[in-house]
Amino acid sequence: MVKEIERAGIPVVHIATVVPIALTVGANRIVPAIGIPYPLGDPSLGDEGEKNIRRDLVERALKALGTPIKGQTVFDDAYEF
Amino acid sequence: MKLEIGNIFIKDVQLGQETMINEGLLTINPELLAAKILEDERIKSARVELAKPGESVRITPVKDVMEPRVKVFGKGTVFPGVAANKVEQVGEGRTHVLKGTAVMTVGKIVGFQEGIVDMSGIGAEYTPFSKTLNICLVLEPMEGVETHAYETAAREAGLKVTQIIGEVGRNMTPDEVISYEHHPIPHLAAAYPHLPKIGYVCMLQSQGLLHDTYVYGVDAKKIIPTLMSPTEFMDGAVVSGNCVASCDKIPTYLHQNDPLIEDLYSKHGKELNFMGVIITNENVFMADKERSSDGVAKLAKMMGLDGVIISEEGYGNPDTDLMMNCRKVEAQGIKTVLVTDEFPGKDGKSESLTDAVKEADAVVSCGQGNLVITMPPMERLIGTLEDIETMIGGYEGSLKKDGSIEAEIQIIISATSAIGGNKLAARMY
């Protein structure tokens, strides 16, 4: 899916739970999600905490969209923008 | 290490008083063999029946298939460490083979296991054992014997009878002698410095009851990968206890006559340097898979191999070991070719294996087991048709009134064995 969106000319970032699968499917900008049943949340945190990490994740996704890349790139927490 | 294989070509077999061979005719004494089997009190009854290529005969359910051999000189006996044989290092000296014959253990152990050998008709095309003179031991368990115990009894009965018959060839002059040499690795490497060093990784079925293999009598679940000389296989060091999924089963016969070993030897010293066999297992415990595949890659590296061929036995669980072995051996810079069979479903459209790695870019297919065929009725039956419809590959309505059987070729013994002995293959349409 992600490839066809990009082929149509729209930059896309894939917040993916299983990074190797995202790589195989061909996403170019990948941000690792938190967990499979809760990609942008974490039930162990309170509402406040959950919204904060969701915000961090979405902001990292936007940063990824704003970063020039040559090939497939995983923007995990080790990545320096 | 040198082993001479003396092939005595057997053209026909018959039942009679005295067990002997003359001019290619093997005579065996059924009472003597039955009496030997019944020494084991776990077995209630034993009958000997013959089946010859081209006859209108169906044999089912088939537990194992073995080739009668006898060690004429050199240490140990055939089938070391099993069926009361002493444990001794084999693979040297000379071994005589009653070429063209096979011993089969026939009869139910559990309701769903094992498959069919048809001696003629379309079913015969799919199994190597429609071309051998088959000495069938039809066995029945004593009431109340627990399944594990009876499986061992049936396995041992087959090995004992195969050895007794093999003895007949001890003092014969073979029609053909082929010698197989196997030298220490430095010697081999120096002998053919310019030829690619090729190894064979043989994955042995090792999951549990009816899914086991034995190496010198040791249950393969308990081994970690080790190096073996190809000649040890020829003396029966590896024995099958696997009775499930008849089409990809590797009976003892195919370990004794491993097609990959034969074809690697045929090019040894000419196009390649056959460095030896790494045996490994397919345990259910995931950590064992990591340990074993690490061991395979380490041994391949230590042997200085350029490439390996990996064969597997079974479906599902072994696919993961196959891919782990492939990935880790390629990571050592050693090339791999995988030999496997396929189960892409009735319509042939789904994934053939339950695992895949991108390194697996060189695969040889032994055919897909979901193909449905209709085997014509046979005049004579050895065994029982009781469980056809619950055997793997069979289903409700498989057994027709006229005795013909419509089923997936999964139901046929060694139809798609991933050791590569057949010409059946599959391709992408």
Place this chain on the structure above:
Amino acid sequence: MMILITNNEDVVEQWKNCRDIVIMKRESDNMLDVLYCSRDLLHKGHCLLTHPFTGSLKPNESPYKSILVSETVKQLHVDHVATIEQCIASAQKSLENRPIPIYSEKLLRDFRLIDKDLISNGIMRAQESHQK
């Protein structure tokens, strides 16, 4: 501690008094429910201790399945998630081709016996290397 997911009452019978095993008994007449349950645990970071497709019996042949999963949670074990997803896809496909037949009780006992023997090998191996 280990988690044993199974729909095989003989397996429960054999391992229920074992201190280091939590048994999740599933009531279902084919293996899909056991596979889904194991998958959900893998998604939360548990990992496989035994392979989901033990035994060469196809998913539309044997009604029984037992899977051993670690109790401790680490980060996502991607290979194991891929393995169970592929097994689920294969099981769905083969059950779609032909559902599990109605077997006699005698035959069901044989299927339970094989499944029990295979998983017991895995459990004993795990206990030997005191898996947590």
Place this chain on the structure above:
Amino acid sequence: MKKLKVVHYINNFFAGIGGEEKAGISPEERDGAVGPGMALAQALGEEAEIIATVVCGDSYFGENLASAEKDIVAIIRKHQPDLVFTGPAFNAGRYGVACGAVAKAVEEQLGIPAVTGMHEENPGVDMYRKDLYIIKTGHSAAGMKKTVTSMASLGLKRAQNQLVGPPEEEGYHVRGMRINYWAEKRASLRAVEMILKKVKGEAYQTEYPMPDFGRVEPMPPVLDFSKAKVAIVTSGGIVPTGNPDRIESSSATKYGIYDISGLDSMPADDYTSIHGGYDRTYALEDINRVVPLDVMRDLEREGIIGKLADYFISTTGTGTSVGSARAFAVDFSNKLLEDGVNAVILTST
């Protein structure tokens, strides 16, 4: 031998009616061959005759999938042809998906053999390769002659129940079906020969290709988010309660577009997850864990992003064949472009 009756399906462009501006026309019928049908008729020669051509606009087909397919099949049924051709669609994405849908409907509902043609990158190939014979074509109509010749020969074989050869002989895309055959040499010998070639770096042919996916060049970055319009797409199976579009819980054959204008957070009681591939309890507790509407609305309000699209797009990721997922994206990307969306955040479970 009586002449075989053939019906040919093409789109607005190839029927010469017009380009994008005419992509909205509904199905209509023409007598005899039209446009590429002429070359196809020539390739069919005396054995078959194109008695009618069905024309439909790609946009009309895309937006009215069910009704368009029903009407087209009705027209074709009326003619009772022996053989149907659709396309060739070359590399036109929406036309390819339409050709595949029509051909599949004809085969399944009318039992009439159908043949089409597409370039390998056309999403219709992955979507329909397992159901249809799709002749390999070049990028554009430049290769029309060669394409229609292959389509004609394959079509005639199928209409006359002759044996269809393997993909490399007949020129159709590999369908992904594993068929047995008897090889010359036994598998072990083939394995030995293959390892020797691989070790020596010589070319060899694997007998079972591992599944893999093509690569696409990455898009240039979005430089100024404060003016950018961002949309959320998810394969996490989030749909309005009651699943109005009946999206399947796995192997989805459709996607949904759901309005979120005016909402600051995903309302737990109006939305649910129907995804068959994960434990849904956590998503049901808080849908924002899959579709981050609460955070996106904050970012929009704070001016960090220009605008959040008024809708999100959803399907179920598990089991959905690569082909269908790609076809969905081809479809909804057009809508995103029309609505001026400059960036997409895709979430998957």
